[in-house]
Amino acid sequence: MMMTSEELGVVAPFRLKPWFSERVWGRRDLRPWYEETGTTELVGEAWLTGPQCIVETGDLEGRTLASLAKELGGEFPLLVKLLFPNEKLSVQVHPDDAQAQAAGEARGKTECWYVLEAEKGAAVALGLKDGVTTKDVEGSIAAGTMEDLLQWVPVSVGDMLFVDAGTVHAIGPGVVLLETQQTSDITYRLYDYGRPRELHLEQGLKVIKTKTTAGKVAPRAMDGFTRLIEQKYFIVDRFDMGKMEERRVSIAGRGCFVGLKGKVAVITPGDEAELVPGQAVVIPPEHGEVIVEAESDASFVRCVAP
Structure with a gap:
C-alpha cells in the first residue's frame, strides 16, 4: 500500500x-x-x-503560507x-x-x-x-x-x-x-x-x-517546456500539455506551479492537488520531482527560486 x-x-x-x-x-x-x-x-x-494566502487542499487546509514557514524551510522566497x-x-x-x-x-x-x-x-x-x-x-x-x-x-x-x-x-x-x-x-x-x-x-x-x-527577455525552447526567464532570484518556465497527457516535472529549488489554462493534477505518493487557472500549488522542497496530468489541454508555469 x-x-x-x-x-x-x-x-x-x-x-x-x-x-x-x-x-x-x-x-x-x-x-x-x-x-x-x-x-x-x-x-x-x-x-x-x-x-x-490560505491552504485549501490536503491535511494543511486552513493554514496560512506564513504559518508553514518552518515546515517549508523558512519564508517562501x-x-x-x-x-x-x-x-x-x-x-x-x-x-x-x-x-x-x-x-x-x-x-x-x-x-x-x-x-x-x-x-x-x-x-x-x-x-x-x-x-x-x-x-x-x-x-x-x-x-x-x-x-x-x-x-x-x-x-x-x-x-x-x-x-x-x-x-x-x-x-x-x-x-x-x-x-x-x-x-x-x-x-x-x-x-x-x-x-x-x-x-x-x-x-x-x-x-x-x-x-x-x-x-x-526572449523565450528559450527546452526539453519539454519553454524557459521564459532565468535570473538570480527566480526561474520561470511554461509547460503546455494535451488532454490526458502525463509527465514528470522536476523542481530544483523552492517554488510553485501557477495555472494558466485547464486543470492539472499534481501528484506525489499518496497525494494529489488540483492546479487551476489563477491559483498556485506550492511544491515543498523535499519533492524533487512530481507527476502532472492534464484533464484537457492545459498550460502552467513553474516558478522556482534557484
Whole structure:
C-alpha cells in the first residue's frame, strides 16, 4: 500500500487561495480569472503565494503560507501575483538587497512580468530615457512631467519582461500580468499622476539606477517546456500539455506551479492537488520531482527560486 506524504514525514504539494489586494488602479471584474473576489472595491492584485494566502487542499487546509514557514524551510522566497491594472500604476522604484537591508528591510525587490492579456497599444515603462539623471527625475516630479522621461515599451501576450531593482517603472492599463518577484512589498512611489497618495521621494531618488538590465527577455525552447526567464532570484518556465497527457516535472529549488489554462493534477505518493487557472500549488522542497496530468489541454508555469 502506497504511503501518503504525511506518513512519509514530508509536506505534500498544496494549493493556495488567492488573496485579493484592493488598489485604486484596479478592477471590480476579474473574470475569466476569478468569478468573485469577496469585495466590491477595486482589486489590483491577486497574491497567489502571499504570506496571508490560505491552504485549501490536503491535511494543511486552513493554514496560512506564513504559518508553514518552518515546515517549508523558512519564508517562501517568491511572491507570485496576477496584476489587473485598469488605470496607469504609479511610477515606482524598488531597492536592491543591500539598499533594502540598509533601510532595515529583509531584502530588496527584483521582479519579472509575464504578459497574459494585452489590448492593442498596451505598454509598460521600463527605465529612464538615455541621458536622464536623478536630478532630471526630481525636477520632473515637481513639474508633473515625469512620464516624458520614461522608456515606454509596447507589450503583447507572451512577452516576458525583467525588472531589476533600481529600475524606474510603471505599468499601463489594458494588460493582465503574472508577476514573479522576491518576497518583499517594499515600493517607493515617485509619481502618481496627481492622485492623492503618499510619495516616497527621498527613499526613491536614492535607489534609482539610470542604467539597468530591464527589458524583454526572449523565450528559450527546452526539453519539454519553454524557459521564459532565468535570473538570480527566480526561474520561470511554461509547460503546455494535451488532454490526458502525463509527465514528470522536476523542481530544483523552492517554488510553485501557477495555472494558466485547464486543470492539472499534481501528484506525489499518496497525494494529489488540483492546479487551476489563477491559483498556485506550492511544491515543498523535499519533492524533487512530481507527476502532472492534464484533464484537457492545459498550460502552467513553474516558478522556482534557484
